[in-house]
Amino acid sequence: xxxxxxxxYDELIESLTKVFRNVGYEAASLSLLEKATGLKKASLYHxxxxxxxxxxxxxxxxxKIWMENNILTILSxxxxxxxxxxxxxxxxxxxYSGGQDACIFNTFSFPxxxxxxxxxxxxxxxxxxxxxxxxxIADAGYDQKExxxxxxxxxxxxxxxxxxxxxxxxxxxxRDILSRLDIELIG
Amino acid sequence: xxxxxxxxYDELIESLTKVFRNVGYEAASLSLLEKATGLKKASLYHxxxxxxxxxxxxxxxxxKIWMENNILTILSxxxxxxxxxxxxxxxxxxxYSGGQDACIFNTFSFPxxxxxxxxxxxxxxxxxxxxxxxxxIADAGYDQKExxxxxxxxxxxxxxxxxxxxxxxxxxxxRDILSRLDIELIG
DNA sequence: GTCTATAGTAAGATAGAC
DNA sequence: GTCTATCTTACTATAGAC
Numbered sequence: 001x002x003x004x005x006x007x008x009y010d011e012l013i014e015s016l017t018k019v020f021r022n023v024g025y026e027a028a029s030l031s032l033l034e035k036a037t038g039l040k041k042a043s044l045y046h047x048x049x050x051x052x053x054x055x056x057x058x059x060x061x062x063x064k065i066w067m068e069n070n071i072l073t074i075l076s077x078x079x080x081x082x083x084x085x086x087x088x089x090x091x092x093x094x095x096y097s098g099g100q101d102a103c104i105f106n107t108f109s110f111p112x113x114x115x116x117x118x119x120x121x122x123x124x125x126x127x128x129x130x131x132x133x134x135x136x137i138a139d140a141g142y143d144q145k146e147x148x149x150x151x152x153x154x155x156x157x158x159x160x161x162x163x164x165x166x167x168x169x170x171x172x173x174x175r176d177i178l179s180r181l182d183i184e185l186i187g
Numbered sequence: 188x189x190x191x192x193x194x195x196y197d198e199l200i201e202s203l204t205k206v207f208r209n210v211g212y213e214a215a216s217l218s219l220l221e222k223a224t225g226l227k228k229a230s231l232y233h234x235x236x237x238x239x240x241x242x243x244x245x246x247x248x249x250x251k252i253w254m255e256n257n258i259l260t261i262l263s264x265x266x267x268x269x270x271x272x273x274x275x276x277x278x279x280x281x282x283y284s285g286g287q288d289a290c291i292f293n294t295f296s297f298p299x300x301x302x303x304x305x306x307x308x309x310x311x312x313x314x315x316x317x318x319x320x321x322x323x324i325a326d327a328g329y330d331q332k333e334x335x336x337x338x339x340x341x342x343x344x345x346x347x348x349x350x351x352x353x354x355x356x357x358x359x360x361x362r363d364i365l366s367r368l369d370i371e372l373i374g
Numbered sequence: 375g376t377c378t379a380t381a382g383t384a385a386g387a388t389a390g391a392c
Numbered sequence: 393g394t395c396t397a398t399c400t401t402a403c404t405a406t407a408g409a410c
Contacts, residue, residue: 003375026214027299029403043376045405052404102297109354110289112214119356126354152351152360153344160347164339167296167313169306173339192393217386228387230394238387 005047012037012047017059021104025056026112053117056108060121063104067125071095075132081140085182092158092178099165099174106159130155133185140186154184192234199224199234204246208291212243213299240304243295247308250291254312258282262319268327272369279345279365286352286361293346317342320372327373341371 007015015037020028030041030052037044048054074087096103108122133151138144161177177184194202202224207215217228217239224231235241261274283290295309320338325331348364364371 005375023297023299024211024214026211027297030405031403039375040377041403041405042378042407046375103350105354106293106350107297109350110210110214110294112210119354123355126351156347156351156360156364157340157343158347159350160343160345163293163296163346163350164313164343167292167306168310173343177343216384218384226393227395229389229396232387233393 007037007039012039013059013062016055017063017104018101020056020059021102021107024107024110024112025052028052028056056118060104060108060118064121064125067129072128072132075136081136081186082182084136085185089178089181092181096162096174099162099171099178102166103159103162106162126155137185142186150185154181157184194224194226199226200246200249203242204250204291205288207243207246208289208294211294211297211299212239215239215243243305247291247295247305251308251312254316259315259319262323268323268373269369271323272372276365276368279368283349283361286349286358286365289353290346290349293349313342324372329373337372341368344371 016033019032019036023032030044033044033052033055034041039047044055045051048058070091071088074084074091077084079087095101105122105126108118130148130151133154134144134147137147137150142150157177158174158181161174165171165174203220206219206223210219217231220231220239220242221227226234231242232238235245257278258275261271261278264271266274282288292309292313295305317335317338320341321331321334324334324337329337344364345361345368348361352358352361
């Protein structure tokens with residue numbers, strides 16, 4: 001039997017995610033990751049033998065599963081559209097820490113050569129999110145084309161509000177968008 | 188008299204900007220900057236004695252001036268609002284290369300410790316842009332509060348569309364937003 | 375499983391020839 | 393003004409003790 005880990009997998013991933021999403025793949029140095037996780041470089045390599053690239057892949061995988069189990073599950077439930085959007089709003093507020101944390105859709109989409117591997121995963125997650133939203137909007141009575149357009153627009157507003165919130169260092173833009181998400185989607 | 192530069196200041200700044208905005212400050216290594224400019228490290232240090240940090244500051248300064256001379260000048264002209272927005276649209280399409288290039292509002296807002304110096308400059312540029320837009324909207328008859336809200340919202344949509352366009356590798360979302368910018372602002 | 379110690383590599387930055 | 397060569401530092405990654 002192996003020795004017990006001082007840091008559980010889940011909290012390890014959470015610490016790594018916080019760094020990666022907020023500074024980007026290249027800037028996420030092992031020293032930053034050491035500080036964030038409380039583990040030394042060698043220990044990180046013990047957990048992730050392929051180093052940074054593996055860490056990035058695993059946090060993306062975990063986020064993907066989280067997204068399926070939370071956001072997408074909420075969106076495809078049989079509750080009324082208004083209720084689903086209400087739940088989604090809380091979910092997103094939690095995911096982005098009220099506008100303080102960046103989104104990997106943004107951070108991991110910058111062209112940093114080698115890591116094009118995870119750009120494909122990001123792309124499919126973006127589409128999954130938009131399609132999930134479009135489903136709710138369609139359930140509220142909009143036609144398919146309009147539903148997709150509204151969904152995509154909402155994602156843009158969310159991403160844009162995160163950009164502006166970070167740029168002006170105020171969570172207010174993000175909160176504003178989140179508080180009007182229902183109107184944006186099915187209003 | 189000094190020897191003639193093989194690369195003029197303007198095209199040098201342009202090459203540097205292309206790298207910085209699209210990969211971010213940390214990932215903009217001197218080898219990337221060498222390739223982009225065609226100058227060797229030592230030559231770059233001759234032009235920018237304080238290295239990367241100075242390069243970043245100067246490209247931001249140049250963009251700021253460009254923004255004042257183009258975007259802000261257009262927005263504060265005495266042409267009718269519709270006409271100003273039409274000019275702005277072409278300006279933005281050019282600035283972002285039709286959705287292919289990232290915005291420094293986004294790239295330079297990530298928390299990379301030391302370079303907090305330029306976060307203040309970015310912040311003021313974001314506000315200047317929003318206020319410039321709000322002016323046009325107010326001229327079209329909207330009250331101040333609504334004008335500001337619409338302006339901020341338009342900036343979010345632009346930024347968000349750039350994020351999504353990069354994420355799904357299609358300029359379509361950006362083009363869609365740009366083509367509806369007039370409706371978004373004063374429609 | 376985590377650590378200290380240490381390679382090995384790429385980064386930022388200078389010195390000096392042309 | 394640009395270059396090659398070099399220095400120093402930081403980073404990624406590994407070896408081996410506990």
